[in-house]
Amino acid sequence: MKTILVTGQCTLHWGRLEYGNIGNYYVAEPLFRELRKVFPDAEVRTTFQMSDAFCEREGITRLPMELYYGWDDLDLETAEREYQITKSFAEGGQLAEQTPYIEEVLNCDLFVDFSGDIWGDNADLVGPNRFYIGLLKDRVAQLLGKKTAMIAGSPGPFTNPNTLPLAQEVFKNFDVVTNREEISIKVLRDQGFEIDHVHSCACPAFLFEPSSVEVISSLLEAEGLMQNKRPAIGFVLCGWNMTEGPYTKWPRDDAEYDEFTQLVGHVLESTDADIYFMSHSNGFELPPNFKLIQGRDQPFAQQMYEIALKQGWEKRVHVVGATFLPPQMKGVLGNLDALISGRVHAAVGALAQNVPTLVIDYGHEPKAHKLRGFARVAGVEEFLVDPADVDKMKAKFSKMWDNREQIHDELRERMKVVRKMSRENFEILSKSLA
Numbered sequence: 458m459k460t461i462l463v464t465g466q467c468t469l470h471w472g473r474l475e476y477g478n479i480g481n482y483y484v485a486e487p488l489f490r491e492l493r494k495v496f497p498d499a500e501v502r503t504t505f506q507m508s509d510a511f512c513e514r515e516g517i518t519r520l521p522m523e524l525y526y527g528w529d530d531l532d533l534e535t536a537e538r539e540y541q542i543t544k545s546f547a548e549g550g551q552l553a554e555q556t557p558y559i560e561e562v563l564n565c566d567l568f569v570d571f572s573g574d575i576w577g578d579n580a581d582l583v584g585p586n587r588f589y590i591g592l593l594k595d596r597v598a599q600l601l602g603k604k605t606a607m608i609a610g611s612p613g614p615f616t617n618p619n620t621l622p623l624a625q626e627v628f629k630n631f632d633v634v635t636n637r638e639e640i641s642i643k644v645l646r647d648q649g650f651e652i653d654h655v656h657s658c659a660c661p662a663f664l665f666e667p668s669s670v671e672v673i674s675s676l677l678e679a680e681g682l683m684q685n686k687r688p689a690i691g692f693v694l695c696g697w698n699m700t701e702g703p704y705t706k707w708p709r710d711d712a713e714y715d716e717f718t719q720l721v722g723h724v725l726e727s728t729d730a731d732i733y734f735m736s737h738s739n740g741f742e743l744p745p746n747f748k749l750i751q752g753r754d755q756p757f758a759q760q761m762y763e764i765a766l767k768q769g770w771e772k773r774v775h776v777v778g779a780t781f782l783p784p785q786m787k788g789v790l791g792n793l794d795a796l797i798s799g800r801v802h803a804a805v806g807a808l809a810q811n812v813p814t815l816v817i818d819y820g821h822e823p824k825a826h827k828l829r830g831f832a833r834v835a836g837v838e839e840f841l842v843d844p845a846d847v848d849k850m851k852a853k854f855s856k857m858w859d860n861r862e863q864i865h866d867e868l869r870e871r872m873k874v875v876r877k878m879s880r881e882n883f884e885i886l887s888k889s890l891a
Contacts, residue, residue: 459498459499459500459566460499460500460501460502460564460565460566460567461492461496461499461500461501461502461565461566461567461568461569462502462503462561462562462564462565462567462568462569462598463488463489463492463501463502463503463504463505463517463569463571464503464504464505464524464525464568464569464570464571464594465525465569465570465571465572465576465591465607466570466572466573466575466576466580466583466587466588466591467481467485467505467571467572467573467575468504468505468506468522468525468526469505469506469522469583470506470522471506471508471522471743472506472508472741472743473506474505474506474507475507475508475511476739476741476749477738477739477740477741477752478737478738478739478752478802479737479738479739479781479783479786479802479803479806480662480737480800480801480802480803480805480806481802482665482783483661483662483665483783483787483802483805483806484573484609484660484661484662484665484802485505485507486515486665486783487661487662487664487665487879488571488609488661489501489503489515489517490515490664491661491664491879491880491882491883492569492883492886493515493516494883495883495884495886495887496567496887499566499567500518501515501516501517501518502517502518502520502561502565503517503518503519503520504519504520504521504522504524504525505519506519506522507519520561521557524557524558524561525558525591525594526584526587526590526591528584532584532586532590533585533586533589533590535556535558536589536590536593536594537593538554538556539556539558539559539593539594539597540593540596540597540600542554542555542556542559543559543596543597543600543601544600546600546601547600547601547602558594558597559597559601562597562598562601562603563601565598565603566603566604567603567604567605567606567890568595568598568603568604568605568606569605569606569607569608569886570591570595570605570606570607570608570610570631571607571608571609571610572591572607572610572612573609573610573611574610574611574612574825574827575587575588576588576591576607576610576611576612576613577612577613577614577615577624578613578614578615578616578617578823579614579823579825581617582823588617588620588624589619589620589623592620592623592624592627593623595607595627595631596623596626596627596630599627599630599631604632604890605630605631605632606631606632606633606634606635606886606889606890607628607631607633607634607635608633608634608635608882608883608886609635609636609637609658609660609661609882610634610635610636610637610641611636611637611638611641611825611826611827611830612628612636612641612644612645613641613644613645613648613826614644614648614823614826615644615648621648621649624650625648625649625650625651628645628650628651629650629651629654631654632654632889632890633654633656633885633886633889633890634654634655634656635655635656635657635658635881635882635885635886636655636656636657636658636830637658637659637660637661637827637830637831637834637882638657638659638660638826638827638829638830638831638833638834639657639830639833639834640826640827640829640830640833641657641826641827641830642655642657644826656881656885658878658879658881658882658885659834659875659876659878659879659881659882660802660805660831660834660879661879661882662802662805662806662809662879663805663808663809663872663875663876663878663879664876664879664880665783665784665787665806665809666784666787667784667785667787667788667790667791667806667810668782668784668785668787668788669788670788672785672788673785673788673789673791673792676781676785676788676789677789677792680777680779682733682775682777682789683733683792683793685731687729687730687731687773688728688729688730688731688794688795689730689731689733689792689793689794690724690728690730690731690732690733690793690794690795690796690797691732691733691735691789691790691793691795691796691797691798691803691807692717692721692732692733692734692735692758692761692796692797692798693735693736693737693754693758693796693797693798693799693800693803694717694734694754694757694758694761694799694817695737695738695753695754695757695799695800696753696754696757697799697819697820697821697825698717698799698817698818698819698820698844699713699820699821699844700713700716700820700821700844700845701713701820701821702820702821702822703821704821707756709760711760711764711767714760714761714764716844716845716847716850717761717844718761718764718765718768719847719851720797720847720850720851720854721761721765721768721770721774722768722770723851723854723855724797724854724858725770725773725774727855727858728858730773730794730795731773731774731775732765732773732774732775733774733775733776733777733793734758734759734761734762734765734774734775734776734777735758735776735777735789736751736752736754736755736757736758736777737754737786737798737800737802737803737806738752738753738754738755738800739751739752739780739781740752740753749780749782750780751778751780752780754800755778758776758777759776759778761776762774762775762776777789786806787806787809787810790803790806790807790810790812791806791807791810791812793807793812794812794813794861795812795813795814795815795857795858795861796812796813796814796815797814797815797817797854798814798815798816798817799816799817799844801816801827801828801831804816804831804832804835805831805835808835808837808868808872809872809875809876811865811866811868811869811872812865812868813840813857813858813860813861813864813865813868814837814840814857815840815842815850815853815854815857816828816831816832816837816840816841816842817842817844817850818841818842818843818844819844820843820844820845828841829841834875834878835868835871835872835875836867836868836871837864837868839853839856840853840856840857
C-alpha cells in the first residue's frame with residue numbers, strides 16, 4: 458500500500474477536529490495511528506484540517522479542505538462535474554478532465570471515508586447539500602477503480618428520497634465497511650442497503666490514551682478539583698439532551714433544566730458525593746493568537762451550577778471552568794467515581810477507564826442511534842436513559858451507584874474486548890484490501 462487518502466464528512470474547518478468537540482479528537486488520533494500500524498509504509502494524505510504539529514507528529518499530509526467541501530457556492534457544481542467525468546470514464550471513455558480532487562484520488566491506492574455519525578441526514582446539518590456532495594466524492598473514487606472503504610462509522614438515518622438511491626449505490630460499492638456499533642446494521646437493512654460487506658466493531662476512541670497520572674494529579678490540584686475526600690460525580694450536558702430543540706437554542710430558561718435539576722437533587726440526597734458540572738467541548742481563537750477558550754457546552758454547565766446554587770446545594774456542587782486538552786480531559790474523567798453524560802465520547806472516555814456512567818440520550822430530533830449502539834458495545838445499555846423520564850433517570854442512577862464496584866470490575870474486563878473490537882476496524886481493512 459503506497460498512498461492512502463482519508464476524507465469524508467469529518468472534513469471540517471481547521472481546528473474543529475483537534476481543538477473543538479473533545480470527542481472528535483478522541484477518534485482522530487487513534488484513527489491515524491491505527492492506520493499507520495496496519496499500513497506502516499504508506500503515505501497518508503487527508504482533507505481533515507489538522508494542525509501542523511499533528512501532521513508532523515503523526516506523519517500525515519494535510520490537503521486543502523476545499524477538495525472535499527468548502528462551504529462555497531461552487532461545491533455542488535464541482536462535485537457533479539467530477540461525477541460526470543468519472544462516470545464517462547468508467548463507461549469506457551477517456552478521462553476528459555482532471556480536477557485537483559480527481560488528481561488526489563488517482564494518486565491514491567486506498568480511499569478511506571471516515572464520516573462518523575454524519576454519513577446520512579445529519580451531514581446536512583453541517584452545510585447545504587453536504588451528504589449529496591459527499592456521496593458524489595465517494596462515487597468518484599469508486600468509478601476510478603480505487604479500493605474504497607468506509608470505516609468506524611455510524612451511518613444513518615436516511616429519510617431523504619432524493620439521496621437514498623445514490624447512498625445505496627455508493628454503499629454497496631465500498632469494498633469494505635466497518636461500523637463502530639451494531640445498531641447501524643439494522644438502520645441500514647431497514648433502508649434497503651446491502652450489508653454483506655459490513656463488519657460491526659467499536660469506536661477508535663476507546664483506544665485514546667489520557668495524560669499520565671502525574672500530569673492529571675498536578676492539574677487537579679492546580680485547578681482545585683476533587684481535592685476533598687468525598688466521591689466525585691461528573692455531569693456533562695449539551696444542547697442535544699434538552700427536551701426542546703434545536704440543540705443550538707440559547708438562551709434557555711431554568712425551567713428547561715427541570716428534569717436534570719430533579720436528577721441532581723436525587724444524586725445529592727442519595728449519596729455523599731459532590732457533583733462537578735463540566736463541558737466536554739472547547740472553543741479556540743484562530744492563529745496567530747491561538748488559544749483554547751470555553752466551548753459550546755460550558756453555558757449548560759454554568760447554568761446547571763447556578764440552578765443548583767439557587768436550590769441551596771452550594772456545598773456539594775462545583776463547576777469546572779478550566780479548558781483541558783483531550784488527553785487531560787480524559788484523565789480528569791478517569792478520576793471520577795461516576796459520570797452522568799449527555800456526550801457520547803465523554804461517556805467513552807469514562808467507560809474506557811472503568812468509570813460507571815449513566816448515558817443521557819438525545820432529548821429531541823434528529824435523534825442518533827449511536828448512543829444506544831455505543832452503550833451496547835460497552836455493556837451498559839441498561840444505563841442509557843431518556844432525559845424526559847425523570848423517574849427512570851433517578852432509578853438507573855441509583856442502581857448504577859449502588860453497584861458501582863461491580864460495574865467497575867465488569868468494565869475492566871469488557872474494555873479488553875472493546876479495545877480489541879476497536880482495532881478490528883483497521884485489521885479488517887488491512888486484510889480485506891491488502
